[in-house]
């Protein structure tokens with residue numbers, strides 16, 4: 001078989017491609033960068049940075065751990081802004097502006113940009129660059145972790161986010177404020193596929209079903225890894241997330257806890273999932289805490305009595321618990337059987353079917369969300385952080 005000859009390193013094709021790569025990297029960004037995997041190992045670099053800046057130069061160490069892959073293709077940046085349908089009166093929220101490649105384009109299209117950046121070196125560079133362009137009055141820069149910051153009012157989100165926070169960030173957006181028109185997000189391609197998956201698709205999972213409850217997700221375009229600097233290992237996709245104006249009347253925390261249980265093994269039948277002793281005991285504990293399950297409560301040993309305690313019929317506390325769990329199991333399996341869900345697999349169920357099952361459980365006083373655990377957390381900790 002004939003093999004394609006390798007191009008010599010000095011071939012015109014290789015030379016042109018190398019030049020294009022370098023130009024792309026410098027295209028929208030006049031800063032120089034070095035790449036590092038770990039923030040902690042390179043903290044000393046901040047000092048070097050200050051020195052260089054004093055000399056009018058700006059050198060950056062880019063941290064992979066913070067997802068610092070800058071989007072350098074003007075073509076892709078322009079498409080993202082165009083597809084976001086920004087109005088001249090809009091306030092746009094940008095998570096992770098970096099050195100401002102996207103921010104400047106957003107400032108040209110919108111009335112205001114609120115940018116949240118965790119890395120103070122990036123934030124300094126962004127501020128300088130925006131001032132150089134005369135846009136400083138229209139930028140609000142928040143130097144914080146976007147996951148731990150309350151978002152101010154905004155109309156749209158447009159961002160090339162650090163991929164490591166995709167899931168909690170989307171949860172914070174779609175289950176949080178919700179009063180925005182849309183979020184145009186650049187995500188890792190595989191993550192975007194999972195977000196876009198439908199029941200029956202191999203990628204369909206809890207993330208997709210949770211987001212589908214409250215929002216519509218559209219694929220906008222794919223972006224090659226070569227459009228970033230430094231070039232990451234993965235390709236990317238842009239998606240558009242639009243919060244639904246009418247969402248089903250359901251306690252969102254109860255829903256998220258319910259889908260966590262159902263999708264713990266997404267290809268198992270619900271019958272098999274709900275027969276697991278550990279899951280049943282946990283569910284029984286939560287339902288009993290809600291003070292709803294009188295029939296299981298009578299078999300629950302109270303916490304202030306010893307392990308050796310006996311009930312009125314002479315059963316020890318551990319056997320009381322066993323009996324409680326088996327009674328509870330019977331009840332759960334009956335609900336699944338009578339409603340036709342026992343042999344169904346979560347990976348094939350749509351939002352409406354799952355809502356129906358949750359409402360059947362709740363009508364029968366079976367609950368999933370541990371309100372007591374939440375009571376001990378702060379407002380930000382209790383956000384929906386694990387889609």
Ligand SMILES: C[S@@+](CC[C@H](N)C(=O)[O-])C[C@H]1O[C@@H](n2cnc3c(N)ncnc32)[C@H](O)[C@@H]1O
Nearest residue numbers: 069070071096097098117118119145146160162
């Ligand atoms: C993928 S880069 C995008 C930079 C820029 N938007 C661009 O497209 O060139 C992600 C940016 O998010 C910042 N970042 C990482 N984690 C963050 C967090 N938890 N909150 C806010 N910003 C974060 C990084 O410092 C980095 O500047």
